[in-house]
Amino acid sequence: MNNDINLVSNKNSQIESELRILYILRFTAVAMLITVALISISIFVISVQIPLAELRREEDATIAQISQMHKKLATYYLIKDRINNINTLISTRKDYTKTIKPLLAKLSNDLEIDDLDVENNKIILTVSGSSLVGINNIINDLVDLSSKMQYIQNLKIDSLNLNSTQGDYAVTFKADLL
């Protein structure tokens, strides 16, 4: 038998494959046509439903109404500005009286304030009296406050003098105000 001679033609298989390819191409073409058409129509329908123009008309109308109360709006913003600035000022400004008053309240009646110097959160206080008891008490009280970090810290006794002419003792304190 001669294997080179094939009496059965292979043209049918070739035609079949061509037909299959044609069928796939036609199917794909129709599917793509339908898909593109559907997407375009959907985009059109959805975009028509977004009422941008109407929203903008309403905005313009509302802005026109607000502009009739422009003075009120301006006053409101100025009030807000003042409130914010005043709040900042009040919270940041130093009020030395809040720390000085409790300190001076510790002084007994037999003591006098000779000098009081407050600057940059530092206090220099000079008190004098004829009795060392009062001097002793104020030293103890201020040391106690400083050690507990109440109102002052870093307390130092700068000087303790006796004015023999007047019979007065004077003590000078230096401390940092809290």
Next chain:
Amino acid sequence: MDLNKDLKFSLNPNTLNILYRKYKKFLLPVFIIIACFVIFVVIVTPQLRALLNSMDQGKIEQQKLQTLKNNYNILSNMNEINLNTNFQSLTKTLPSTKDFAGIINSISYNSLISGVNVGDFQFNVGDVEKAPVGALFPNLQMTLNVSGNSKAILLFISNLYKSVPVAEVTNIKHSGVSATLSLQFYYKAFPQDSINDDIAISQFSPKDLSLINSVSSWNNSSLNTGFSESLPITPQPSIQQTSSPSANSNPF
């Protein structure tokens, strides 16, 4: 023997005609596929992008409209008289310019209610608009000499802190019955920004109202009877020495 191998392919009209007749059924579907692809890329994709942008824009415009309506409602419900009153009160507390009259009135009034005598004072007039170096706000600095006992001087300072315009004492030098105080009176120009209608506004918060009430109750010398005009401050020629030793004693 493979006949196809030995054939040479030549492009001539006859060959093209044969190829066209053989494959013409495939041309239309392929053309449609290519056209759909091109339409999708060139037309549909930009349309889709534009649609998404429109949707985002629609949400933004909807939000903007809602904000505008809220602003309109809030403004409509605000009492104009209260607004103006609050504005006046807050502007006296933090003036927009240097308020010399307000400062002098404040010092005069507080000296009277505290029991101190006000002596010499001097203003340091600096830059009109800018804050001094290290300061948060522009301020008018002044040095003030007062005389009185420690309690009165401290009361004077405390009252200054509750007076308009808003002030701060930066330096106290107290010796005997006199003291030299370094004061700062603050002011701040109004903002120059344009008002944007579509920025949301809100009712004043309880904290805001509390501040307004607080500063309204501060010593406003121009509102108190008899202090509608600025009082002259009489400089004391000399500090009066009292004979009583208890004058200098600690009142605390």
